[in-house]
Structure formats: structure tokens, C-alpha cells
Amino acid sequence: MIDLLYSYGAAMSMDLLSHHGDIKTAAAIFAANPALVDNAGALANAAGNGNEAFVRLMLHYNPDLVKRISVGAKTRALTEFLFQHGMDPNRRNWLGETPLHQFAREGKLDRATIFLDHGADINARDEDICSTPLGSAAKFGKKAMVEFLLRRGAKPNLPDDPTWATPLAWATRRGHQEIVELLNEYEKTGSLPPLPPEPEQSADPITGTWKDERGIVFELKLEGDREVSGMVSPNGGAIKKGTFDSKTGELKLEIDARRQDGKIYDLVIEGKVDKRIATGTFTFRPVEEDITGDFKVVKQ
Numbered sequence: 430m431i432d433l434l435y436s437y438g439a440a441m442s443m444d445l446l447s448h449h450g451d452i453k454t455a456a457a458i459f460a461a462n463p464a465l466v467d468n469a470g471a472l473a474n475a476a477g478n479g480n481e482a483f484v485r486l487m488l489h490y491n492p493d494l495v496k497r498i499s500v501g502a503k504t505r506a507l508t509e510f511l512f513q514h515g516m517d518p519n520r521r522n523w524l525g526e527t528p529l530h531q532f533a534r535e536g537k538l539d540r541a542t543i544f545l546d547h548g549a550d551i552n553a554r555d556e557d558i559c560s561t562p563l564g565s566a567a568k569f570g571k572k573a574m575v576e577f578l579l580r581r582g583a584k585p586n587l588p589d590d591p592t593w594a595t596p597l598a599w600a601t602r603r604g605h606q607e608i609v610e611l612l613n614e615y616e617k618t619g620s621l622p623p624l625p626p627e628p629e630q631s632a633d634p635i636t637g638t639w640k641d642e643r644g645i646v647f648e649l650k651l652e653g654d655r656e657v658s659g660m661v662s663p664n665g666g667a668i669k670k671g672t673f674d675s676k677t678g679e680l681k682l683e684i685d686a687r688r689q690d691g692k693i694y695d696l697v698i699e700g701k702v703d704k705r706i707a708t709g710t711f712t713f714r715p716v717e718e719d720i721t722g723d724f725k726v727v728k729q
Contacts, residue, residue: 447471447487450480459490466490469497476511479503479722488514499528501540504723506710508543518549525556533562533578536571539725541578551583559594561587567608568599575600575608579621585612634702635673635680639726647682647707647726657682665696678702686713700724 443465446455459466466487472494475483479502488495495511499520502508512518519527529549532541541562545551552561558568563583566574575596579585585596592598597616600608615621635657639647649659649671657671661684670683678701686696700709705728713720 443468443471444474447475447480447483448478450475450478450483452480452482452486455483456486459486463490466494469494473498473500476500476502476507479507481507481510481721484511501528501532501537501544504710504721505539505543506723508540512543512547518544518547519553521553521555525554527553527555527562529553529562530555530560530565533566533571533574534569536566536569536574538574538577541574545581551578551581552587554587559591560599561596564594564596564599567596567605567612568603570600570603570605570608572605572608572611575611576621579615585616634675634704634728638729639707640729641724641726645724645726661686661696661698673702680707680709698724 441451441454443455443458445451446458447468468487472484472487475487476498477500481504484502484507492514495514495516497520498511499517500508500511502511518529521527527549529541529544529551530553532538532544541549551563554561555565558564560568561583563575563578563585566578597609597612600612611621633651635649635651637649639649644663646662647659648661649657649668651673652658655672655674657668657673657680659668659671660666661668661682665684665686668682668684671681673680680698680700680702682696682698684696684698686694695714697712697714698709699712700707706725707728708723708725710721710723
């Protein structure tokens with residue numbers, strides 16, 4: 430169908446090209462007409478879908494384009510890349526919301542952490558519901574995010590807060606009783622519940638089941654001092670070579686992975702283990718272009 434439409438003169442928009450990461454078509458278009466690179470929406474789209482090569486292509490032609498977006502990319506590494514090239518953590522959308530407002534209402538702690546570490550305004554107020562990120566988290570019942578923002582220094586009350594738009598007002602009106610109790614206690618005592626103690630490192634920090642919220646599962650077993658065996662799913666298989674360095678915490682797994690098209694690809698996972706959390710990157714190595722991303726799995 431796509432070929433048929435092309436044969437009748439149809440052309441894919443830059444937003445679709447960036448979504449699919451069609452860098453070859455985009456490169457030809459930009460070479461013919463560099464002015465078409467001036468598309469901040471396409472850059473944000475490419476970043477949001479983890480198409481790093483597409484992002485790099487656009488910034489090659491227009492390095493300042495990154496200053497017109499503020500987006501949590503699909504991978505942490507790509508988000509860091511955008512910040513390194515001048516992305517503003519506080520750029521607002523048409524509702525006056527910052528990215529931190531979005532992360533707060535969606536409960537995305539990892540992305541909120543990255544943006545706060547790069548200078549996001551924790552007490553910014555949007556123009557839609559006149560609320561801070563803390564207010565957005567309270568409104569949408571994200572208790573873990575409410576506690577996280579308070580620990581990072583968010584103020585539950587600002588001098589010019591509308592009475593109906595405070596975090597406590599939102600939590601009360603929406604019936605989020607646990608958040609109401611948390612905010613009331615914080616206003617009385619200025620303190621939060623103690624953080625749970627870090628689990629002790631076991632003698633064997635690898636063996637076990639590791640999972641993330643997207644459904645990625647590592648079934649790992651430490652063989653001797655360094656060798657790691659097991660399975661990775663989905664889109665994975667048996668580990669053909671695995672190593673773990675107990676001194677540095679570095680983990681590397683090589684797998685023959687079967688993709689959805691039935692073909693076998695090399696899947697390489699490289700990361701670092703810190704207590705019961707492993708983070709890092711994965712790379713599918715197909716014939717034409719590598720597919721990369723990042724992961725964070727927790728030992729169950």
C-alpha cells in the first residue's frame with residue numbers, strides 16, 4: 430500500500446519520517462532542501478521514539494533546533510545527549526506546562542530525576558490548572574511522585590497559590606486519601622516517612638529473576654566467579670556468553686535473539702549491577718542498522 434501511494438505521488442511527512450527513523454529518506458530530503466530541517470516537532474518525535482541517528486542528522490544541519498524542544502527521550506542516554514547540546518529543561522508547552530508537570534502526573538520518577546538534575550524548576554506553575562508539578566502529582570494520585578518531589582525540595586504551598594490549586598486541595602477533591610495524609614503530616618512536622626533500608630548485597634548478586642515495568646525479564650545464574658548463564662525475554666533467548674565482574678559490577682550478556690520477523694539477531698546487553706538494580710544498554714545487531722535502547726531491571 431505504501432509503495433502504491435508513493436507511485437501516485439504521495440510523500441511521507443517529516444513527522445512520520447522522524448517517528449519511523451527513516452534516516453535515508455530524510456538525509457536525501459535535507460540535502461536537497463536544508464530549510465526543511467527547521468522542524469522542532471520532528472526532532473522531539475525522533476527523540477521520543479529513540480531514533481538517535483535521526484536526531485543527530487537534524488542537529489548536524491541545525492544545532493540550535495534542540496533549544497526549541499524539551500522532551501524526555503526514549504533512552505536516558507539520548508536525553509543526556511540532548512541536554513549536552515543545549516536542551517532547556519523548563520521549556521513550556523501551549524498550556525504553560527513544563528516536562529516536569531507531565532512526568533509528575535504520569536509518575537515517571539526516572540525522567541523527573543534526570544530533568545531535576547539538569548535544572549528543572551520544581552515549583553513551576555502551569556497556565557492550565559495553575560499548579561506546580563507537586564500539584565499535578567497530587568491531582569493524579571501519584572503518591573510515590575509526591576513523596577519524591579517533597580524530598581527534592583518541592584514546596585506544598587507557595588505565597589501566590591490559588592486556594593483551589595494547592596497539592597492538598599487537589600488530593601482532597603480527587604479522594605486520594607493517602608496523599609492527603611502525607612501532605613498534612615508533612616505540613617505539621619516538615620518530615621517524611623523514613624526511606625526503607627537498602628537491601629544487603631548477597632554473596633551472589635547475580636543469580637535470580639530480574640524484571641522491569643516493560644516486561645523485560647532476565648533469568649540469570651552465576652557460574653563460578655565470572656560466568657553468567659540463563660535466559661532473556663521477550664525477543665531474547667538463551668545466553669550464549671555472559672560475564673560479571675564483581676569488582677566493578679559490570680555485566681555483559683550476548684544472546685542469539687529472535688525478532689518478530691523470525692530472523693535471528695545478535696543481542697548484546699551491557700550494564701552495571703548496583704545491589705539489586707541493573708542498568709545499562711541493549712543493542713540488536715541486524716544487517717542494516719543497529720537498534721539500541723536502555724534498560725533498568727530490579728532483582729525480584
